[in-house]
Amino acid sequence: MRRLLTATCAAFLLLPAAAGADGLPAWAIGPFTRYDGNPILRPQGTGFEAGQAFNPGVVRVDGGYKMLYRGTTASQSQIGLATSSDGLHFERYAGNPVITRDRPEESAAVEDPRLFYLDGTYYTFYTAFDGRSTNLAEATSTDLVHWHKLGVIAPSTKNGAVVTDPYGRPVRLGGRYTMYVGQLEDFSVWTSPDMAHWTKKGPITLGYGTAGQPDEVCVAVTHYPTRDGRIGDDIVLFTAGKLFPTGSWFYAISEALYSSQDPTKQLDRLPDAVFKPAESYELTGFTPNTVFMNSILFNGREWMMHYGAADTVIAVATAPAKLPADAQTAAVAGPASSPPLRFARRRLSGGRLRLRLSGGTTGSVRQVRFYVGSKVVGVDRRAPFAVTVRAPRGRPTLELRAVVAFADGSRRTLRRTL
Helix, strand or coil, X not given: CCCCCCCCCCECCCCCCCECCCXXXXXXXXXXXXXXXXXXXXXXXXXXXXXXXXXXXXXXXXXXEEEEEEEEECXXXXXXXXXXXXXXXXXXXXXXXXXXXXXXXXXXXXXEEEEEEECCEEEEEEEEECCCCEEEXXXXXXXXXXXXXXXXXXXXXXXXXXXXXXXXXXXXXXXXXXXXXXXXXXXXXXXXXXXXXXXXXXXXXXXXXXXXXXXXXXXEEEEEECCCCCEEEEEEEEXXXXXXXXXXCXXXXXXXXXXXXCCCCEEEECCCCCECCCCHHHHCCCCCCEEEEEEEEECCCEEEEEEEECCCXXXXXXXXXXXXXXXXXXXXXXXXXXXXXXXXXXXXXXXXXXXXXXXXXXXXXXXXXXXXXXXXXEEECCCCCEEEEECCCCCCCCEEEEEEEECCCCEEEEEXXX
């Protein structure tokens, strides 16, 4: 977060969603509780992070947490690497920084990395600043240390919030990866067939109006576990900025809900910030009264949000979530970063029955074998994993099964009754 101008977004009407006891609608992620051991990373030494260490992007892979974070000294930012087994205690890579200012378009700074993992490759989207213009750049790696830079993918903007599953893995919507981009009044949706070549699809309006100013998009998550044990099929987009300025804080975090069928269409938004500066490490620092987030992950029990505080340190907050009963087996026992899958069935006209996986990305799935009772009724090796069969006559009580084969060789069974 830096170099922002004053702006106001146009307002439009939305019907308010029903709120729970905590004041949040059922689709929202929260409320957040700060970790008692905050901050978990502070500036150190005399090198690239002597002044500030903040705004981390985090993924969970093979049971461990991988973090890219922004380090700053003398107003020049570069990006470092840290790893952790629990998401709370991180060890810095001895060879930091791992992403440096070595191209003309980023000669002044590389900043605010988002980090994603897909099929053995890490992707980061970061701000490239040459002293005059701000651009969104991308790089890839297989080891988090050696990065191949793809250069600027979206000029004159910043913040690449790729739509992911709850575990930080990018998902396809309508056959393409989707990313929210922007700051100030310029917000848009971009899509890609391969996570490398991006095309602007169209603008979006965050819609906070004169009540506040959402300066930046942060992260986006879909097919996610909610607090009441459902799977949210639309997209939660986290935003940050002077959302509801009262003079008591500068930057806070809020959420909006977008359609997974049409990612440019806003369905709802929170009427207030979900996470505001409150603790001393958020109130005092390089940018006082500020919180900003680049990542949120579901660890199988709860959400973990790693965030920058006062543009100076890194902290963690958690929020409740509950997997549906029929998602527990695939989510917990599949690959370490596998999504919460559901096995759905629906009766169609003409005596037909539709069986499919739903509620999660299927990027780690290689095959699904569908059963009605003891009979195999279909095998699908391509997403979307689904089969349409003729329903048994009458309404017998039969077990429906989806045997899911993951890329790592593991198999898990999801069950429903007819």
